[in-house]
Amino acid sequence: MEAMARMVNGRIGGGRVRVFATWLTIVSGWLVTTESAVHAAGHRTANFIVEAPTEALARKIGDAAEQYRHTLAVEWTGSPLPRWSRPCPITAQVAPNLGAGGATSFVFDRGEVFNWTMTIQGSEERILDSVLPHEITHTIFASHFRQPLPRWADEGACTTVEHPVERARQHRMLLEFLTTGRGIAFPEMFAMKEYPADVLPLYSQGYSLARYLIERGGRHKYVSFVAEGLATENWSGALAKHYGVTSVAQMQHVWLDWVKQGCPAPPASLAAATPPPAAAWSATTRGQSPDSVPASQAPVATAPVTTSAARTSIYAQARQGGQPAAAVR
Numbered sequence: 001m002e003a004m005a006r007m008v009n010g011r012i013g014g015g016r017v018r019v020f021a022t023w024l025t026i027v028s029g030w031l032v033t034t035e036s037a038v039h040a041a042g043h044r045t046a047n048f049i050v051e052a053p054t055e056a057l058a059r060k061i062g063d064a065a066e067q068y069r070h071t072l073a074v075e076w077t078g079s080p081l082p083r084w085s086r087p088c089p090i091t092a093q094v095a096p097n098l099g100a101g102g103a104t105s106f107v108f109d110r111g112e113v114f115n116w117t118m119t120i121q122g123s124e125e126r127i128l129d130s131v132l133p134h135e136i137t138h139t140i141f142a143s144h145f146r147q148p149l150p151r152w153a154d155e156g157a158c159t160t161v162e163h164p165v166e167r168a169r170q171h172r173m174l175l176e177f178l179t180t181g182r183g184i185a186f187p188e189m190f191a192m193k194e195y196p197a198d199v200l201p202l203y204s205q206g207y208s209l210a211r212y213l214i215e216r217g218g219r220h221k222y223v224s225f226v227a228e229g230l231a232t233e234n235w236s237g238a239l240a241k242h243y244g245v246t247s248v249a250q251m252q253h254v255w256l257d258w259v260k261q262g263c264p265a266p267p268a269s270l271a272a273a274t275p276p277p278a279a280a281w282s283a284t285t286r287g288q289s290p291d292s293v294p295a296s297q298a299p300v301a302t303a304p305v306t307t308s309a310a311r312t313s314i315y316a317q318a319r320q321g322g323q324p325a326a327a328v329r
């Protein structure tokens, strides 16, 4: 439930690189124990190397990760990611009552992204239904944009692939934040490249604004809008071009009015349209240093993973009022 992240600058091989990491942790009162950190089995897929307590779990998680990587990349960008040159290690701690959460880190250097690592934890159901799609959406954005996104736009979008129960919880928290002086003015939020000390309102507002925009233009337009904002550093201009809103300040006004009205669905004429043809997007979608194996030849999981309404909340078993797991701080 608590979401923490950080971005630090570092050096690798003498070149200046940017290490990007994002964490999603769930308040549960359960801490990672030394015992649960012992992994018994591994499984390798085209793009992932999974460590999990059993081989069956490692296989399930790896297959689901491949399927999410494919389907979510198409949902967001219109085409699947090329195979990564090196697989992303996933370390999974799986236990029925383990608080669900995840952490993904990677390195940006000269327009490339590499050195993936992902740790996930929770019950099998929560991991497969929600932690994986959230974390894998981070890798899709990193592969697509090749640079850090504004925090609200990244985490907000990742939250939209979570289960409806969790999204409803974010909305309830948003209303609390807006009525207790913890809301963030949009000009400030749009300028945030690091996480604020009071991080939860950023997640709630980011999710709410991402939802508003996606409900009106779909995921492809959202990605297009973010790309424009990153390229121009003119978010008002990007909003005007893609959503007809004249400025960031005006966006805040429009969004707040929508929240006050109870977040009504958009008129049919404004509802998210059918995504544009994949061909229109293929030129802008790039994977992590793709190797010679076309994405179409990458193994695809055969076990179906439901990627929409059937996702189960990763927070269903979370206890209220606990503290974030110290292990992921």
Ligand SMILES: [Zn+2]
Residues within 6 Å of the ligand: 022, 023, 024, 134, 138, 155, 158
């Ligand atoms: Zn996240």
